[in-house]
Amino acid sequence: MTKKINNGADKAVYTTCRCNCGSNSQCILKAHVRDGVVVAVEPDDRYNTGVGREDEVLSERDLIKTHLQRRPCTKGLVFHKYMYHPDRILYPLKRTPNSRRGEGKYTRISWDEALTTIAGNMQAIRQKYGRYSIITPYMPNGTVERLFSFWGAGVDSWGWCSYDASRMMAHIVAGERGWDYHEYMSGSAADMLANSKMIVIWGYDPTVGSSGPAHQLGWFIKLCRERGRPVIIIDPRYSVGAEILADQWIPIKPGTDHAMFLALAYQLFKNEQWNKQFVEKYVEPDGFAKWKNYVLGKSDSTPKTPEFAEKICAVPAETIRALAELIATVKPAWLLAHWSLSRKSRGESTVRAFAALQAMMGYWGTPGAGPPLIIGPRRNIPVNASWGPPGDYEAPKMYRSHYWAQAVLLLDQVRSGELSEAEYMRRTGWRTDPSLVKDFHPKMLFWGGGNKPHASDHVVTACESANTQVKAMLKMDFIVTMHSIMTASTRYADVILPAQDWMWEEKNVFQSGAYGGFECINYCPGVVDPPGEVRPWVWVYTKLAEKLGIDPKKFFKYYTTDENWDQDWERYQKEGYHGVVDYYKKRNIVVPSWEEFSQGKFINCDELDEKPFTGWDAQIKDGKPFKTKSGKIEFYSDYIADQTNRGTGQHRDHTGRVYENLPADWGELTPLAVYENAVRGMDDPMVKKYPLMMLAPHARYRVHYLFWDHHWLKDHIYRHRVWLSATDANARGIKDDDPVKVHNDQGTVVMPAYVTTRLMPGLIVIHHGGKFLPDESGVDFGGSPSTLLGGDVKSCITPAKAANLVQVEKYQGNQK
Structure with a gap:
């Protein structure tokens, strides 16, 4: 399906990092390829070649125009090693008969068997449990939502992480x-x-x-x-x-x-x-x-x-x-x-x-x-071409994606009468017709992860207890996922599909992620061929659509045949890039041709504007009204103040647009920004039992679930520890590197301590994304803070809560 791009000679290829670290698609790497293998990686050299301290040679205008090398961090420079990870998934896999979910025992199968098995289970589960029986975990999956729109069944979630609030x-x-x-x-x-x-x-x-x-x-x-x-x-x-x-x-x-x-x-x-x-x-x-x-x-x-x-x-x-x-x-x-x-x-x-x-x-x-x-x-630069119109069915947003497991597990209480439907909807972040609760029978888990070639490792990245998610997965009749390496989440799947590495093996135009500071449009050219039987992710969805009786050309309008997939995909990419060219043409700015762009002449958006980006131009510079009901910035929400709006399903503003991150029941959200103590925060009465507040920030050498097994970023580079203030450590008789038990009503983690004066007393830090390695009782010896998250059933469900109250004590048991 892809052609070899090397014949033994070294070749330098520019690509962009897809690490999702906050720089998402900002950094440029110069990869050296020999015999189809990335053998070396250098930072960007397209600007100020050979210059180390660029500020010493650049004018103030050059700096403001960001005429700078887009150098990657350490993580980007070693990312290519993931392609050759020993846990790389090379072929479709099915769970070995008689093995338990979570054991990680799998048998290789063909693509035809894999897609036939998935489609067969989708059809059987829909027939038995109804159209609302196939769901996604964290995060929402826009591509499967498109698949559902043609198939006429399926459920997706809403809400991501970072800044949903x-x-x-x-x-x-x-x-x-x-x-x-x-x-x-x-x-x-x-x-x-x-x-x-x-x-x-x-x-x-x-x-x-x-x-x-x-x-x-x-x-x-x-x-x-x-x-x-x-x-x-x-x-x-x-x-x-x-x-x-x-x-x-x-x-x-x-x-x-x-x-x-x-x-x-x-x-x-x-x-x-x-x-x-x-x-x-x-x-x-x-x-x-x-x-x-x-x-x-x-x-x-x-x-x-x-x-x-x-x-x-x-x-x-x-x-x-x-x-x-x-x-x-x-x-x-x-x-x-x-x-x-x-x-x-x-x-x-x-x-x-x-x-x-x-x-x-x-x-x-x-x-x-x-x-x-x-x-x-x-x-507002159009980067992606349309795949074609969607189908007639709109998959309902039945729950906040972080709380997909609660949406599964709490249904038993609803149907036994222990929990009202209204309370169920509030706790799960229901955002659709309330009458559908009775028709919701989740039995199949289809991978989440947005429009990506791989699923999210939701067990360690969702803001919900890992053990709760495991319980929900064990209630599924069938689980399918797609990933490039084995993760804590893939180990519970019945069928695993191998995914391309979207930084090194996929061809795609990317606008830099919406995480701020700078903006650019870059390209991943497919630096090397994918190994084994790894296939492009859009091809996988297209062929699954075909197995379900959907015209593959309706699902992805550029598709012609499997043999022409590479040409079809490039045609789609080129058409998307034409949107970029047209955007700048209207501003009398000439950008690189497709041929130049795809060879590494990427677009630095910041240098093409006359003045630095500030935003809100339409309202502040052009005098247009804000799109609120008053046409102005609103400190007070009349919609939230009107309690008759609560619990009505999908909320819409005065123009009919959906409030995409507002659940049907918004809990204790107030119409004005009044201060209330955080639930499970440092002033919650729960501190009597769990006196320390855990934060879960990103680590310097980790991104979500990535790099925990990277042999270049372990040991002396990064030691995964629970950070504990010297004051709190002394009170508990804990010394640096002592094994400790961190626990609350959501779970238990055992890991070494790092005693420091860099934290306020009353706090601990466990860095986000650590591996989930549970023993038979669910005690996590990998150190995932997600094991300890969850439990707030009072405040508005929209914020992706990455903090909780815990207790820490010396661990007296056996080390795993």
């Missing part, structure tokens, strides 16, 4: 749908360097979370600091970023940033330092009045003073006052509230409070002011 608030506050990134992402690294006078960051370490090629955003922050602009980082951890980039580090209790935003707003109101002209022009007045009365304490008799905030967030009142004065006088200040703040209970209110604070400062679309919602840039 911001996606929801983009619609509620600004009238922009959560997935229309180009409408509400704002600010850029170039804008920060060109225009900001000060930088204040909440909850983010720029040396780990990339938000640009490798750590380029962190480097731009360093350049700003070298130009005399103060940098303040507010974070519970004394991170590497706080250590090397910041002039001041302010520790704060996690989950309480909202209280600090309220106190900053109070100081702005008290000292008449808010932007009255901006608010009058762009903010809906009744909601603003409610916000002002709440902040000043007129509506609840509690002024949100710095002293009020100090009791909650543990930041001294004098520090908050000083910060408020800095923000009010050093303008424009580049303020960034990272999405980590919202990945806790009531995170949606944290997002809304910060957006309100930015509006008070007049910092929506203002050069040098940072993003009120999510950092950009994101331009």
